[in-house]
Amino acid sequence: MTDSLWPAPVATAAVDATVTIPGSKSATNRALVLAALADGPGWVRRPLRSRDSQLMADGLRALGVTVEETVNAASGGTGGGEAWRVIPAERLLGPARVDVGNAGTVMRFLPPLAALADGPVHFDGDPRSHERPQHGVIDALRVLGARIDDGGRGGFPLTVHGTGALDGGPVEVDASSSSQFISALLLSAARFQHGVEIRNTGGSVPSLPHIRMTVDMVRKAGGQVDAPEDGGEKDVWRVTPGALIGRDLVVEPDLSNAAPFFAAALATGGRVTVRDWPRHTYQPGDQLREIFTAMGGSCEFTDEGLEFTGTGKISGIEADLHDVGELTPVIAAVAALAGSESHLYGIAHLRLHETDRLAALAREINALGGDVTETEDGLRIRPRPLHGGVFHTYEDHRLATAAAVLGLLVDGVLVEDVATTAKTLPDFPRMWADLLGQG
Numbered sequence: 205m206t207d208s209l210w211p212a213p214v215a216t217a218a219v220d221a222t223v224t225i226p227g228s229k230s231a232t233n234r235a236l237v238l239a240a241l242a243d244g245p246g247w248v249r250r251p252l253r254s255r256d257s258q259l260m261a262d263g264l265r266a267l268g269v270t271v272e273e274t275v276n277a278a279s280g281g282t283g284g285g286e287a288w289r290v291i292p293a294e295r296l297l298g299p300a301r302v303d304v305g306n307a308g309t310v311m312r313f314l315p316p317l318a319a320l321a322d323g324p325v326h327f328d329g330d331p332r333s334h335e336r337p338q339h340g341v342i343d344a345l346r347v348l349g350a351r352i353d354d355g356g357r358g359g360f361p362l363t364v365h366g367t368g369a370l371d372g373g374p375v376e377v378d379a380s381s382s383s384q385f386i387s388a389l390l391l392s393a394a395r396f397q398h399g400v401e402i403r404n405t406g407g408s409v410p411s412l413p414h415i416r417m418t419v420d421m422v423r424k425a426g427g428q429v430d431a432p433e434d435g436g437e438k439d440v441w442r443v444t445p446g447a448l449i450g451r452d453l454v455v456e457p458d459l460s461n462a463a464p465f466f467a468a469a470l471a472t473g474g475r476v477t478v479r480d481w482p483r484h485t486y487q488p489g490d491q492l493r494e495i496f497t498a499m500g501g502s503c504e505f506t507d508e509g510l511e512f513t514g515t516g517k518i519s520g521i522e523a524d525l526h527d528v529g530e531l532t533p534v535i536a537a538v539a540a541l542a543g544s545e546s547h548l549y550g551i552a553h554l555r556l557h558e559t560d561r562l563a564a565l566a567r568e569i570n571a572l573g574g575d576v577t578e579t580e581d582g583l584r585i586r587p588r589p590l591h592g593g594v595f596h597t598y599e600d601h602r603l604a605t606a607a608a609v610l611g612l613l614v615d616g617v618l619v620e621d622v623a624t625t626a627k628t629l630p631d632f633p634r635m636w637a638d639l640l641g642q643g
């Protein structure tokens with residue numbers, strides 16, 4: 205964290221811009237894991253290059269995987285442009301040390317690979333990684349045959365004592381605090397001797413679109429997966445053991461990171477097009493089309509991408525964000541600028557994200573004169589005239605982008621540590637200045 209304060213630029217006119225959003229964090233980090241487990245080399249094209257994806261690439265390298273960063277990969281297949289070439293290790297190997305930072309995908313997706321490695325793999329990360337739930341991965345891997353030393357903490361730091369193979373089989377997981385527990389096991393399970401049968405024994409699993417993205421990507425890599433949405437048993441996922449293939453994959457833009465840009469169209473009565481918006485996707489950010497339309501905008505697909513138009517009048521919203529929790533900070537900022545009250549619910553698990561997002565959003569919006577109350581599983585947001593002040597970001601990229609949205613209409617918003625956006629969107633301050641014509 206730094207003490208620096210970034211004056212969020214005020215919009216002096218309605219925005220009118222076309223933006224290119226870098227690749228999806230979730231897709232990039234899944235693609236890297238699947239490529240590392242494949243039986244031959246693969247390409248990850250237009251990858252996100254950010255702290256979270258760098259941590260994933262470095263973690264895989266520590267286990268012996270080659271991840272080559274190229275800027276002109278036209279020789280390897282379609283796509284061209286930026287790409288990562290991934291060459292799986294003959295055998296994943298310890299001893300190794302992996303820094304998980306504060307990346308949920310690295311924290312949850314890499315320990316199963318470490319269980320397949322030959323030798324001990326030590327994991328640690330940012331102080332927040334010690335607080336985020338990890339039990340769903342540790343307990344499950346133990347049941348599936350792994351030896352893990354976590355000093356009784358139930359989390360990081362921990363060492364996975366890989367033996368080169370994992371039995372796999374049936375396992376019960378309480379995934380009510382994070383969908384990433386399920387995704388983590390699904391991604392590696394084709395390489396477990398008996399595959400896996402995961403049964404969620406907790407309450408409703410959040411972020412289901414992210415699990416669907418995992419299922420889709422494992423299948424495209426040649427894995428056989430049974431999932432509840434295909435008529436399977438509710439809360440049960442199965443993966444058959446087998447080989448995965450190295451693919452040539454183009455990563456979609458990160459639709460959740462499109463949220464602040466569309467929010468700018470809504471708030472200023474302007475127009476923003478996000479290039480290359482996929483017509484079909486498993487990203488939760490696709491639900492912005494519906495959510496921001498309900499808040500007063502309108503959108504349409506164009507030849508370039510998805511165009512969002514606002515009127516400058518924002519309606520409050522009553523929304524269950526259980527499936528799309530990572531959109532909450534920006535939606536909360538838009539709601540604070542609306543003409544009527546909002547209630548966001550179904551998002552108790554956000555208390556376990558980069559920071560306690562419900563507490564942080566309430567505290568920081570209220571510090572600018574807002575009227576936000578936390579409920580057991582969400583936020584009630586009553587719009588009030590806001591004033592400038594410091595907006596603390598708690599090393600949470602989405603708190604920083606939410607603050608930038610408020611700053612469009614509120615003079616004097618000073619965003620603490622805007623560099624924290626590097627977790628998934630390193631170029632955010634420049635992109636934001638360009639959007640506002642203040643670059």
Ligand SMILES: O=C(O)C1=C[C@@H](OP(=O)(O)O)[C@@H](O)[C@H](O)C1
Nearest residue numbers: 230382383384410411414529530
């Ligand atoms: O698998 C993924 O890529 C993600 C799953 C979600 O996690 P939770 O289920 O913990 O909310 C989401 O919030 C996170 O940003 C990314």
Ligand SMILES: C=C(OP(=O)(O)O)C(=O)O
Nearest residue numbers: 306307308309530557558
């Ligand atoms: C919850 C998030 O990240 P993570 O992958 O660290 O869980 C997020 O990006 O909003």
